[in-house]
Amino acid sequence: MEYRKIKDEDEVRDGALEDVEKSFLLSVPDNNSSSGRETKTDIHRTKAKWKRKSVVTLALTVLTSSQAILIVWSKRAGKYEYSVTTANFMVETLKCAISLVALGRIWKRDGVNEDNRLTSTLDEVIVYPIPAVLYLVKNLLQYYIFAYVDAPGYQILKNFNIISTGVLYRIILKKKLSEIQWAAFVLLTAGCTTAQLNSNSDSVLQTPFQGWVMAIVMALLSGFAGVYTEAIIKKRPSRNINVQNFWLYIFGMCFNCVAMLVQDFDAVMNKGFFHGYSFITVLMIINHALSGIAVSMVMKYADNIVKVYSTSVAMLLTAVVSVFLFGFHLSLAFFLGTVVVSVAIYLHSVGKTQR
Amino acid sequence: MEYRKIKDEDEVRDGALEDVEKSFLLSVPDNNSSSGRETKTDIHRTKAKWKRKSVVTLALTVLTSSQAILIVWSKRAGKYEYSVTTANFMVETLKCAISLVALGRIWKRDGVNEDNRLTSTLDEVIVYPIPAVLYLVKNLLQYYIFAYVDAPGYQILKNFNIISTGVLYRIILKKKLSEIQWAAFVLLTAGCTTAQLNSNSDSVLQTPFQGWVMAIVMALLSGFAGVYTEAIIKKRPSRNINVQNFWLYIFGMCFNCVAMLVQDFDAVMNKGFFHGYSFITVLMIINHALSGIAVSMVMKYADNIVKVYSTSVAMLLTAVVSVFLFGFHLSLAFFLGTVVVSVAIYLHSVGKTQR
Numbered sequence: 001m002e003y004r005k006i007k008d009e010d011e012v013r014d015g016a017l018e019d020v021e022k023s024f025l026l027s028v029p030d031n032n033s034s035s036g037r038e039t040k041t042d043i044h045r046t047k048a049k050w051k052r053k054s055v056v057t058l059a060l061t062v063l064t065s066s067q068a069i070l071i072v073w074s075k076r077a078g079k080y081e082y083s084v085t086t087a088n089f090m091v092e093t094l095k096c097a098i099s100l101v102a103l104g105r106i107w108k109r110d111g112v113n114e115d116n117r118l119t120s121t122l123d124e125v126i127v128y129p130i131p132a133v134l135y136l137v138k139n140l141l142q143y144y145i146f147a148y149v150d151a152p153g154y155q156i157l158k159n160f161n162i163i164s165t166g167v168l169y170r171i172i173l174k175k176k177l178s179e180i181q182w183a184a185f186v187l188l189t190a191g192c193t194t195a196q197l198n199s200n201s202d203s204v205l206q207t208p209f210q211g212w213v214m215a216i217v218m219a220l221l222s223g224f225a226g227v228y229t230e231a232i233i234k235k236r237p238s239r240n241i242n243v244q245n246f247w248l249y250i251f252g253m254c255f256n257c258v259a260m261l262v263q264d265f266d267a268v269m270n271k272g273f274f275h276g277y278s279f280i281t282v283l284m285i286i287n288h289a290l291s292g293i294a295v296s297m298v299m300k301y302a303d304n305i306v307k308v309y310s311t312s313v314a315m316l317l318t319a320v321v322s323v324f325l326f327g328f329h330l331s332l333a334f335f336l337g338t339v340v341v342s343v344a345i346y347l348h349s350v351g352k353t354q355r
Numbered sequence: 356m357e358y359r360k361i362k363d364e365d366e367v368r369d370g371a372l373e374d375v376e377k378s379f380l381l382s383v384p385d386n387n388s389s390s391g392r393e394t395k396t397d398i399h400r401t402k403a404k405w406k407r408k409s410v411v412t413l414a415l416t417v418l419t420s421s422q423a424i425l426i427v428w429s430k431r432a433g434k435y436e437y438s439v440t441t442a443n444f445m446v447e448t449l450k451c452a453i454s455l456v457a458l459g460r461i462w463k464r465d466g467v468n469e470d471n472r473l474t475s476t477l478d479e480v481i482v483y484p485i486p487a488v489l490y491l492v493k494n495l496l497q498y499y500i501f502a503y504v505d506a507p508g509y510q511i512l513k514n515f516n517i518i519s520t521g522v523l524y525r526i527i528l529k530k531k532l533s534e535i536q537w538a539a540f541v542l543l544t545a546g547c548t549t550a551q552l553n554s555n556s557d558s559v560l561q562t563p564f565q566g567w568v569m570a571i572v573m574a575l576l577s578g579f580a581g582v583y584t585e586a587i588i589k590k591r592p593s594r595n596i597n598v599q600n601f602w603l604y605i606f607g608m609c610f611n612c613v614a615m616l617v618q619d620f621d622a623v624m625n626k627g628f629f630h631g632y633s634f635i636t637v638l639m640i641i642n643h644a645l646s647g648i649a650v651s652m653v654m655k656y657a658d659n660i661v662k663v664y665s666t667s668v669a670m671l672l673t674a675v676v677s678v679f680l681f682g683f684h685l686s687l688a689f690f691l692g693t694v695v696v697s698v699a700i701y702l703h704s705v706g707k708t709q710r
Contacts, residue, residue, distance in 0.1 A: 180705065183701060183702055183705075190695050190698075191695075193687075194549050194691045197688055197691075201687050201688075205686075331557050332559060333556075340542065340546075340695055343538050343545075347538055
């Protein structure tokens with residue numbers, strides 16, 4: 001626990017982070033409970049943190065909605081002409097580059113110190129490839145699940161992610177949700193699924209047993225990857241987020257590079273790396289990179305629960321914006337799902353007081 | 356307020372009834388708050404009241420579900436051969452008869468007193484026809500709304516009843532629901548509507564403005580009739596429920612008699628009153644009569660909110676039972692709606708502690 005020696009007192013006093021840290025490390029004595037003094041600086045700090053949490057959550061919501069809209073737009077413009085693996089690799093590279101630029105500015109301002117230096121111990125770095133591996137396994141499974149479920153059915157089964165994230169968040173990060181917050185989480189799952197219902201949705205009920213098992217395994221993998229990322233990032237609260245992101249993304253680059261070589265080696269060699277890239281491809285890469293960074297920020301300054309609510313709201317926002325952009329029609333099921341999700345958000349915030 | 360002189364102390368000490376009474380009469384001094392003694396008898400009494408409340412709620416749920424199943428059964432058996440107005444009249448008559456029989460047994464046991472005598476003051480009786488008139492107006496409107504909405508669309512719009520009952524319950528009976536209970540009520544509406552979704556449900560969104568207005572007016576009339584009935588019944592808590600039912604149903608008989616003469620005079624004269632009655636017709640009449648009495652009992656010993664939850668659960672139960680009886684298929688929307696309704700029931704009970 002070497003990092004504790006040098007960590008910033010300001011960061012430690014952050015209630016939310018401290019909670020997780022305590023539950024994660026299980027052995028940190030609480031030195032602040034007896035202080036009892038709430039100075040102007042403390043209030044200012046709490047406000048600043050609340051503001052930061054809100055900004056990253058809002059950023060994630062807006063970026064996720066625009067991401068889905070860009071996908072619809074690109075589909076309308078025609079099928080993908082470029083290699084998807086090169087685009088994924090570019091996303092990881094861009095995220096890595098943005099983290100390094102941000103880090104450069106911090107070094108210029110504050111100088112290099114223990115919290116923001118890029119070099120790291122093996123002990124710190126060894127856990128960073130794990131989320132990347134989990135996502136890789138999940139993406140591989142994704143090819144196989146389509147043997148049992150069609151694409152719209154898969155969209156509906158993906159809502160298991162919400163429940164699995166909640167359960168793993170509780171088990172791994174040992175953070176408690178109140179009973180009302182659990183009820184809200186069940187409603188969030190039901191509401192999101194309702195909003196996605198269409199005339200063919202009932203076919204998902206005919207999913208064979210293997211399909212259900214794979215959907216649940218994939219939801220657990222995805223939820224575990226998310227919660228594990230939060231655990232990694234929050235384990236060292238004083239460590240600069242850009243350094244943590246750099247290490248996350250460098251492994252992302254490695255894994256995507258392997259995927260690119262395996263799947264699209266010939267295409268890249270013959271047609272070139274950037275073959276088929278259009279303006280919208282570039283926009284999508286930038287958007288995915290910024291969304292990825294927003295997710296990391298939400299993990300650092302908020303948590304997986306906030307992430308799940310944020311992406312659920314983004315899903316609803318996307319549908320509403322698509323009405324204006326693409327002339328989509330909203331179904332009655334969408335309205336009902338939106339009502340249920342709204343009540344879930346309200347209950348989640350009301351439920352906090354009951355923890 | 357003559358009835359207060361003679362009312363049963365046991366009844367007055369019932370918290371739930373007393374609450375309503377206070378808010379309804381607005382001028383009753385509270386003589387019990389200083390007592391502070393909770394004897395064994397009190398606990399026994401509370402338990403007995405809780406048991407009575409549960410029994411009437413369960414009865415209403417079971418009767419309402421079997422009612423819907425009988426309707427499906429009778430439809431499968433062929434179209435109605437009998438005059439619907441004669442059946443309605445028979446329902447009111449049977450309810451009246453059952454109330455009188457119950458009353459006769461009570462007179463035999465306890466003798467005739469101020470609470471269970473059938474004769475009444477004009478002041479007491481004058482309000483009893485009002486719910487019957489409200490239901491009559493609502494039923495008349497029902498013929499006109501089909502000019503704007505189809506039958507499945509009307510089933511969906513009928514869920515406005517849930518919200519209107521909650522709002523009027525708050526306004527007229529001045530009983531408060533906690534914020535979480537309001538959230539639960541919104542969820543109950545959304546959940547019931549979701550459970551009823553089918554591939555044609557979206558057509559309800561094309562309902563013209565007049566259709567929406569009529570649906571809302573009908574929901575308000577229906578909600579008002581329900582809440583007003585509760586107010587009438589609870590205004591005199593010590594008055595025997597069978598006397599109150601007798602007066603409610605005697606006016607129901609009058610109004611249905613008028614409807615029968617206006618609509619089916621010729622049919623009844625030529626073919627006879629009981630023309631076209633079958634075994635299932637008799638079962639439906641008995642079921643409707645018992646359901647009606649169960650509604651009154653719920654109004655007396657519980658409230659309109661319990662009634663709404665009870666009939667919503669009955670709607671879901673009906674669908675499940677229909678799977679076994681008629682080979683119906685349950686949709687994904689039904690499952691999602693059931694989850695939302697279940698969470699709503701949970702939240703309603705949890706929300707009580709927050710009032």
